[in-house]
Amino acid sequence: MIGSIRGILIDKSPPWIQVDCGGIGYEIEVPMSTYYHLPELQSDIFLHVHMVVREDAQLLFGFLTKEEKSSFKSLIKINGIGAKVALSILSGVSMDQFSNAIEQQDVSLLVKIPGIGRKTAERLIVELKDKQDLKLQQSSQHSKNLTDIMDALEALGYSKSDIQKVIKNFNEDINVNEGIKQALQWLSS
Numbered sequence: 001m002i003g004s005i006r007g008i009l010i011d012k013s014p015p016w017i018q019v020d021c022g023g024i025g026y027e028i029e030v031p032m033s034t035y036y037h038l039p040e041l042q043s044d045i046f047l048h049v050h051m052v053v054r055e056d057a058q059l060l061f062g063f064l065t066k067e068e069k070s071s072f073k074s075l076i077k078i079n080g081i082g083a084k085v086a087l088s089i090l091s092g093v094s095m096d097q098f099s100n101a102i103e104q105q106d107v108s109l110l111v112k113i114p115g116i117g118r119k120t121a122e123r124l125i126v127e128l129k130d131k132q133d134l135k136l137q138q139s140s141q142h143s144k145n146l147t148d149i150m151d152a153l154e155a156l157g158y159s160k161s162d163i164q165k166v167i168k169n170f171n172e173d174i175n176v177n178e179g180i181k182q183a184l185q186w187l188s189s
Contacts, residue, residue, distance in 0.1 A: 031090035
C-alpha cells in the first residue's frame, strides 16, 4: 500500500493532480481543501496518500495533512460513505463546521454538501455523534492541545460529553495548562 508520495507536481485540474515520482506520473484525487493549498506546477510536493484497491481500479487519494487523511479514513468507515462522498465532505465544509453539524445534529447543513441526502446526513449524525475522531481532526497544534486537555480531564473522571461542552468554547490558541484550568473551573461550577 502507498502511504505517502513525494515528487514534482506536473498537472492539476480539480479534483485531480498528477505527481511525477521517479519518472512515473501518479494521478491522485484530492479534496478542494488540499487543492487550494497546492504549490505551483513543477514544484516539489509531499502528500499523505490513502490507496483504495478495487477489482477494476487502484485509486489514490491525497492530502496535505495527516489530520485530513485521518478524517477521510474515519468517514469511509461509515456504511454508505464511499471515497467520493468523503472527498465531497472534506471539500464542502471545514472539519470544524462538519463536526459542529454532527454535534448539533444539523441535518440542514449536511444536506448542502454534494452527495449527501437526508438519509445519509441522518446516518452520519447517528454514527458520528459519540465519536471523537472527527472532532479533533482540526489544526494540528490546536488538535494536539485539545487532545491533551481532554485526556487530562478524562483521567480526572469527567465524561466525554461534559468535556466536549466545555472545550468547544476554547480559543484557537489555548495552551494545555490554561485549558485544563479553565475546564476545571467550568466543570466545577
